[in-house]
Amino acid sequence: MPQSTHHSTCRLIFDYRWYLASVWGNGAITPGCIARPSKPCFWGSYWRRRTSGSSAGGDGDEFQRRLGAVPYHLVVGDAVVGTGSLDQVERGQHTILGILYDRGMENSAGMYNYVTSKDGTSIAYDRQGSGPAVILVGGNLDDGSENAPLATELAKHHTVYNYARRGRGDTLPYVLEREIEDIEALIAEADGSAHLFGVSSGGALGLEAAAAGLAIERLAVYDVPYSIGDAALRRWQEYVEQLGTALGEGCRGDALELFMRLASSSDEDIVGAKNSPMWPSLEALEHTLAYDAACVGNGQPPTARLARIKQPTLVATGEAGLDPHTRGLPSSFFERAADAIAVSIPHAERQTLEGQTHVADPNVLAPLLERFFRE
Secondary structure, three states, rough: OOOEEEOEEEEHHHHHHHHHHHOOOOOOOOOOHHHHHHEOOOOOOHHHHHHOOOOOOHHHHHHHHHOOOOOOOOOOEEEEEEEEEEHHHOOOOOOOEEEEEEOOOOOOOOOOOOEOOOOOOOEEEEEEEOEEEEEEEEOOOOOOOOOOHHHHHHHHOEEEEEEEOOOOOOOOOHHHHHHHHHHHHHHHHHOOEEEEEEEHHHHHHHHHHHHHHOEEEEOOOOOEOOOOHHHHHHHHHHHHHHHHHHHOOOOOOHHHHHHHHHHHOOHHHHHHHHHHHHHHHHHHHHHHHHHHHHHHHOOOOOOHHHOOOOOEEEEEEEOOOOOOHHHHOOOOOHHHHHHHHHHHHHOEEEEEEOOOOOOHHHHHHHHHHHHHOOO
């Protein structure tokens, strides 16, 4: 049974884990294992300066020195199973998942709560509001931040669970079934049933969760990126193959650039993104592009599985051709995918939000979802 964990100390940002796994570990992460300082420490701001590029060269050695300055407790679940210096902990049987520290520091999306999934992974989430439960499932390169404004709107009438999907600071290797179990753990935290809304690849994940039989009351998805037609499918399959190569070679930023080119971003757009303050945080999440690709599968709508979905399902899209960030896709890309989804699900409702792009205005989207969840 999934268990909720409300830490007074919270996991550091995702870059931190990647650094630990690559510098001290072998990249293999043991579920449920973390290292906790034995006394308060304040290195979160130091690491944020490092990832934003404002620290001078050689800061990796200094960061490692700071990390090793105090004893650490090795923690599995809530049990302290050993104490020692960080390098002593790392030389043991466990590889560190992350560092917890006593500053009230939240994860990078501002989440303080954790629920434990079936395999022991801690899933960070934010909960607000009261009323029927709604779980929000984010899409590509989203640690929950993108859905935060929508959560605030929906919280006027619902208890909203906005979470950071697996890989946005959790464990490897990735298996789609584990993400479904993560949603199951959140449903258990919501007293056993909830509505669910998923956007983009998070919508594909929501569809898979409903098809798997989870206790979802009503399901809503927005702009699910399935590919319809031979040309679109070839492009998707080429992207997935190239993505695996880029991530396997380990050159940070290459997978992000590949993803941007999938949406036909221009060279100028890509250069601008690389020079933006957001690029380091996106690099920290780029490995999750493979997870999102797994949610979409071979690119085609999984019609046989979709036919198993019994819940009322809202299939929504924005206005065709309006989003400049997806201008390289066919103008009807999301609409054709949505039509195919709606035809496959027995109790589906199809809606288009005029004037909305791939990231819909929460003030427009929330009323539609509230009406649908009330029915």
